[in-house]
Amino acid sequence: MSYQQPKFRHPSLPVNDLGYTRADYEGAISTLCAGCGHDSISGSIVRACHELSLEPHKIAKLSGIGCSSKSPTYFLGKSHGFNSVHGRMPSVVTGAAMANRDLLYLGVSGDGDTASIGMGQFAHAIRRNLNMVYIVMNNGCYGLTKGQDSATADEGSASKKGDPNPFGAIDLPGLALQLGATFVARSFSGDKEQLVPLIKAAMSHRGFALIDVVSPCVTFNNNSASTKSYEFVREHAEATGTVDFVPMREEITTSYEPGHSQEVTMHDGSVLRLRKMAEDLDPFDRGSAMMALEASRSSGQILTGLIYMDKDSADLHEVLNTSRRPLNTLAEEDLCPGDKVLQNINQSLR
Amino acid sequence: MTHLWHVYCNVWDGLSAQELSNTVEPTDVKNPEYFHKVVDCQYACPAHTPVPEYIRLIAAQRYTDAYMINWESNVFPGVLGRTCDRPCEPACRRGRVEEEPVAICRLKRVAADNKDSIADRLPSIPTEKNGKRIALIGAGPASLTVARDLMPLGYSIDIFDNQFAGGGMMRSQIPSFRLPISVLDEEVNYILDMGVVTTFDTEITSLKSVLDQGYDAVFVGTGAPRGKLLNLPGLEEAGDSVHVGIEWLSSVAFEHVEKIGKKVLVLGGGNTAMDCCRTSRRLGGEDVRVVVRSPFADMKASPWEKEDAMHEGIPIYDNHVPKEIVVEDGVMKGMLFEKVEAHYDEDGKRSLLPTGEDLVFMEADDVLMAIGQENAFPWIERDIGIEFDKWDMPVVDKTTFQSTNEKVFFGGDAAFGPENVITAVAHGHQAAVSIDLFCRGESTQNRPAPFTNLVSQKMGIHEWSYANAVADDERYIVPLAPMDQALKNRMVEVELGFDTDTGFKEAERCLNCDVQTVFEESRCIECDACVDICPTDCITFTENGEEEELRTRLSAPARNLEQDLYVSETLPTGRVMVKDEDVCLHCGLCAERCPTTAWDMQKFLYNVTKAGQEVA
Numbered sequence: 001m002s003y004q005q006p007k008f009r010h011p012s013l014p015v016n017d018l019g020y021t022r023a024d025y026e027g028a029i030s031t032l033c034a035g036c037g038h039d040s041i042s043g044s045i046v047r048a049c050h051e052l053s054l055e056p057h058k059i060a061k062l063s064g065i066g067c068s069s070k071s072p073t074y075f076l077g078k079s080h081g082f083n084s085v086h087g088r089m090p091s092v093v094t095g096a097a098m099a100n101r102d103l104l105y106l107g108v109s110g111d112g113d114t115a116s117i118g119m120g121q122f123a124h125a126i127r128r129n130l131n132m133v134y135i136v137m138n139n140g141c142y143g144l145t146k147g148q149d150s151a152t153a154d155e156g157s158a159s160k161k162g163d164p165n166p167f168g169a170i171d172l173p174g175l176a177l178q179l180g181a182t183f184v185a186r187s188f189s190g191d192k193e194q195l196v197p198l199i200k201a202a203m204s205h206r207g208f209a210l211i212d213v214v215s216p217c218v219t220f221n222n223n224s225a226s227t228k229s230y231e232f233v234r235e236h237a238e239a240t241g242t243v244d245f246v247p248m249r250e251e252i253t254t255s256y257e258p259g260h261s262q263e264v265t266m267h268d269g270s271v272l273r274l275r276k277m278a279e280d281l282d283p284f285d286r287g288s289a290m291m292a293l294e295a296s297r298s299s300g301q302i303l304t305g306l307i308y309m310d311k312d313s314a315d316l317h318e319v320l321n322t323s324r325r326p327l328n329t330l331a332e333e334d335l336c337p338g339d340k341v342l343q344n345i346n347q348s349l350r
Numbered sequence: 351m352t353h354l355w356h357v358y359c360n361v362w363d364g365l366s367a368q369e370l371s372n373t374v375e376p377t378d379v380k381n382p383e384y385f386h387k388v389v390d391c392q393y394a395c396p397a398h399t400p401v402p403e404y405i406r407l408i409a410a411q412r413y414t415d416a417y418m419i420n421w422e423s424n425v426f427p428g429v430l431g432r433t434c435d436r437p438c439e440p441a442c443r444r445g446r447v448e449e450e451p452v453a454i455c456r457l458k459r460v461a462a463d464n465k466d467s468i469a470d471r472l473p474s475i476p477t478e479k480n481g482k483r484i485a486l487i488g489a490g491p492a493s494l495t496v497a498r499d500l501m502p503l504g505y506s507i508d509i510f511d512n513q514f515a516g517g518g519m520m521r522s523q524i525p526s527f528r529l530p531i532s533v534l535d536e537e538v539n540y541i542l543d544m545g546v547v548t549t550f551d552t553e554i555t556s557l558k559s560v561l562d563q564g565y566d567a568v569f570v571g572t573g574a575p576r577g578k579l580l581n582l583p584g585l586e587e588a589g590d591s592v593h594v595g596i597e598w599l600s601s602v603a604f605e606h607v608e609k610i611g612k613k614v615l616v617l618g619g620g621n622t623a624m625d626c627c628r629t630s631r632r633l634g635g636e637d638v639r640v641v642v643r644s645p646f647a648d649m650k651a652s653p654w655e656k657e658d659a660m661h662e663g664i665p666i667y668d669n670h671v672p673k674e675i676v677v678e679d680g681v682m683k684g685m686l687f688e689k690v691e692a693h694y695d696e697d698g699k700r701s702l703l704p705t706g707e708d709l710v711f712m713e714a715d716d717v718l719m720a721i722g723q724e725n726a727f728p729w730i731e732r733d734i735g736i737e738f739d740k741w742d743m744p745v746v747d748k749t750t751f752q753s754t755n756e757k758v759f760f761g762g763d764a765a766f767g768p769e770n771v772i773t774a775v776a777h778g779h780q781a782a783v784s785i786d787l788f789c790r791g792e793s794t795q796n797r798p799a800p801f802t803n804l805v806s807q808k809m810g811i812h813e814w815s816y817a818n819a820v821a822d823d824e825r826y827i828v829p830l831a832p833m834d835q836a837l838k839n840r841m842v843e844v845e846l847g848f849d850t851d852t853g854f855k856e857a858e859r860c861l862n863c864d865v866q867t868v869f870e871e872s873r874c875i876e877c878d879a880c881v882d883i884c885p886t887d888c889i890t891f892t893e894n895g896e897e898e899e900l901r902t903r904l905s906a907p908a909r910n911l912e913q914d915l916y917v918s919e920t921l922p923t924g925r926v927m928v929k930d931e932d933v934c935l936h937c938g939l940c941a942e943r944c945p946t947t948a949w950d951m952q953k954f955l956y957n958v959t960k961a962g963q964e965v966a
């Protein structure tokens with residue numbers, strides 16, 4: 001049995017702008033079941049962070065409880081981490097983000113952690129447009145507690161030992177759109193080509209970015225009657241189009257025929273290039289996005305790709321006009337500016 | 351809206367339909383050569399010794415078993431564990447993931463040093479002979495290997511050599527401080543004691559006369575016994591202060607020469623030069639220098655031989671071309687050299703151009719010329735059906751080792767020029783196969799297939815019957831005898847060998863490249879788990895394509911063209927699994943992570959065809 005990965009890596013692993021290889025973004029060896037979709041998502045996160053040349057110590061990964069919420073141990077071993085209580089990750093991120101806006105907040109949750117116990121927290125994080133990436137590793141079950149149906153299990157879907165689910169599913173992207181989320185995407189753990197650019201885009205987005213990633217639970221919910229199995233998802237996934245992410249530093253060289261592609265400059269200067277987009281979807285229009293989601297769902301398909309993005313999103317810091325500097329860098333004179341300032345404030349309130 | 355699996359167009363975009371039709375064929379892992387090639391060391395070994403198999407036995411302290419595996423394939427484990435040219439080590443995969451390969455050669459010595467008696471494991475020799483008589487000319491490793499393979503089959507074998515004992519150049523050339531005579535005697539005697547009839551101290555001067563004695567086949571294993579002299583001004587006048595390296599070494603080995611002058615110049619950059627200079631240091635040479643025409647890096651000597659020489663205080667002067675031997679009043683004073691610089695043209699062809707500096711004079715009491723060896727067959731008549739080519743070398747078939755006279759076979763240095771012991775052994779095995787086929791009236795071309803076997807190593811869910819964890823340790827260094835003692839006596843062995851503890855640790859560095867990753871496409875659900883876990887990015891699921899192009903879009907670029915891609919049949923998503931064998935650690939993590947056991951770790955055993963094996 002292997003408890004750790006060998007230290008050797010491919011000798012020609014690419015090095016990013018910081019001089020790091022992908023190995024520098026890895027974490028401990030996973031203890032999840034062999035073949036769990038969550039591990040693939042971890043792999044995509046590692047790839048995205050490496051390719052974006054993010055400094056590991058500038059990232060905080062936060063999670064709740066579940067197999068999915070365990071996964072931050074298995075990536076970004078040199079970043080900050082907080083494994084919180086079941087369903088409470090959003091409030092911990094809120095506190096952390098308010099205290100230090102310089103970190104990139106990566107929340108990792110499960111469908112149980114988000115759509116059941118954590119639903120309230122999820123809703124309010126969206127409503128406030130908290131500046132974070134929120135990844136749901138969605139397997140339609142409570143994997144950690146042995147595979148009970150979750151609130152995202154489709155009606156009629158049955159897990160390995162279970163009966164067909166009598167309830168309708170909560171569609172997290174649909175819900176998020178309705179709650180006013182400013183970046184909404186869905187992907188599949190088994191499709192890194194799609195997922196990695198989406199993670200990069202979400203990380204560049206200012207405000208709340210949800211990626212709902214269908215992530216099969218090989219142990220409890222990868223059977224033929226399940227709609228969250230590898231096979232079912234492969235057969236029923238359709239994409240809104242292809243997203244390429246071009247970081248700010250890179251020159252855009254390829255040109256595409258007009259009409260086929262569309263380019264969006266993110267607030268940090270990087271560019272999202274949308275190619276082969278479905279004709280009936282305008283991903284910058286919330287109504288169009290909702291219609292597309294519904295159309296796809298009612299035809300029994302799973303819509304993946306970038307679903308909606310608000311290019312002009314203003315995040316919670318802007319709305320609240322919070323301190324530009326992390327609180328831990330504020331000295332006594334900043335925090336207690338003295339009697340004179342107090343007098344001025346009082347004066348202004350008279 | 352587009353179907354997800356068609357959105358992979360990213361990679362398809364740039365490809366024309368023509369290119370798409372040229373895809374890599376699925377790998378046929380049933381072809382024994384496929385996995386054979388993955389076992390880098392074994393593949394590189396001329397005799398194809400199953401290296402990882404014996405290394406695991408060393409780790410398990412089963413030294414005698416490890417020795418016998420070696421003995422079967424390379425016949426002289428004790429000798430080779432000290433002196434092999436080790437083509438396996440530059441090939442070792444470990445050298446591609448870190449600095450140094452596994453010390454394969456020195457592990458072989460651990461097996462030899464720590465084994466128990468092998469008397470009861472030696473093949474039994476039929477008392478009733480098969481009636482076929484074979485003559486072996488020369489008693490070097492090539493001939494001895496032929497004897498070893500044919501004696502157990504009932505052949506009657508006569509061996510002839512002009513030296514007083516068997517072993518060939520292993521006895522006359524390889525110095526005792528690298529190879530103790532007791533080790534050589536032991537391994538030569540395992541073979542001679544099988545009942546080989548020896549005729550030593552006898553020069554064969556006519557092949558015809560040997561053939562006339564009615565042998566069913568004759569094997570020529572006479573090596574490349576002729577040394578060369580550089581014809582420089584002053585050579586004649588210098589008289590016996592100038593020696594031919596290999597002649598001088600055998601005179602030392604046979605105790606005709608016991609000392610040398612204080613100042614010695616050794617000309618040449620090969621291993622013979624290294625043995626000459628180190629021997630000189632032991633026979634009284636104080637200022638011993640190696641002088642070589644080429645740049646240091648281009649020298650033919652193995653890196654470790656150069657290191658050993660320099661370690662013994664012998665400087666190597668490179669880029670010095672010998673010009674003249676300086677003799678005054680009938681006494682050699684030294685030599686003059688011209689300094690040169692290496693220039694390489696576009697094709698990498700080297701020319702040595704004089705730097706224009708003054709000639710360099712170096713003092714010398716003795717000069718040893720170690721500038722190469724040649725074959726010489728004055729004793730083979732040219733009218734007995736053996737064709738010779740324009741270089742006056744016999745025409746020998748590269749597979750069967752048969753000459754144009756069907757009864758006469760060649761092997762070792764005599765076949766294609768000077769090589770090394772392990773190559774001589776490999777030739778000997780194949781010549782024995784041919785001689786046996788020939789004597790049974792079968793075609794020597796129709797050779798039995800190698801023996802192969804592939805067995806799962808799975809013991810439990812995440813348990814394997816081999817140590818799959820990859821040790822981080824760097825290569826261990828072999829301890830040496832104290833230099834003052836070593837230099838005092840040429841019989842003192844310099845290398846002490848690994849003790850068993852270090853042997854274990856070094857053995858654990860082996861990556862078990864014979865434990866193959868075997869992929870069963872029908873089981874794969876394309877979950878990517880293997881791709882994610884693989885520490886060295888070997889595995890990719892992608893569209894098939896032309897190999898050259900496919901190699902560029904794998905998880906990590908597959909730039910080592912000597913290493914194959916393992917490509918599956920097309921999977922349900924239309925993609926194929928591509929595994930670049932290059933830096934696979936054989937750690938088994940892919941198989942541990944695979945939820946469906948589409949990957950399995952299976953041990954592949956490959957034994958080269960041996961004499962006596964039936965044609966399938």
Ligand SMILES: Cc1cc2nc3c(=O)[nH]c(=O)nc-3n(C[C@H](O)[C@H](O)[C@H](O)COP(=O)(O)OP(=O)(O)OC[C@H]3O[C@@H](n4cnc5c(N)ncnc54)[C@H](O)[C@@H]3O)c2cc1C
Nearest residue numbers: 433488490491492512518519554572573762763769770771
């Ligand atoms: C100085 C030196 C050091 C070397 N060190 C190494 C080393 O460390 N490792 C290594 O792998 N290889 C080494 N080699 C090379 C290695 O010794 C040879 O490649 C190998 O021994 C060749 O084996 P063989 O069986 O072809 O012939 P040989 O070993 O050359 O044996 C041929 C035998 O035939 C005898 N013979 C020749 N002609 C006749 C005749 N007409 N009648 C009767 N007998 C005859 C010769 O005297 C000799 O005993 C070294 C070579 C030299 C010169």
Ligand SMILES: Cc1ncc(C[n+]2csc(CCOP(=O)(O)OP(=O)(O)O)c2C)c(N)n1
Nearest residue numbers: 066067068086110111112113141142143144
């Ligand atoms: C407050 C609280 N209630 C219940 C649990 C039990 N529990 C642990 S994990 C889990 C569900 C996890 O499901 P999900 O978030 O989908 O994660 P998965 O394991 O499927 O990845 C539950 C209910 C708990 N740990 N804490």
Ligand code: SF4
Nearest residue numbers: 033036067143217218
């Ligand atoms: S139980 Fe399911 S979700 Fe949890 S690790 Fe195993 S496969 Fe993954």
Ligand code: SF4
Nearest residue numbers: 884934935937938940
């Ligand atoms: S054995 Fe498997 S996981 Fe390990 S290096 Fe080789 S391909 Fe990768």
Ligand code: SF4
Nearest residue numbers: 874875877878880944
């Ligand atoms: S882990 Fe197994 S099932 Fe998954 S992709 Fe690899 S071989 Fe296929």
Ligand SMILES: [Mg+2]
Nearest residue numbers: 110111139141
């Ligand atoms: Mg879940």
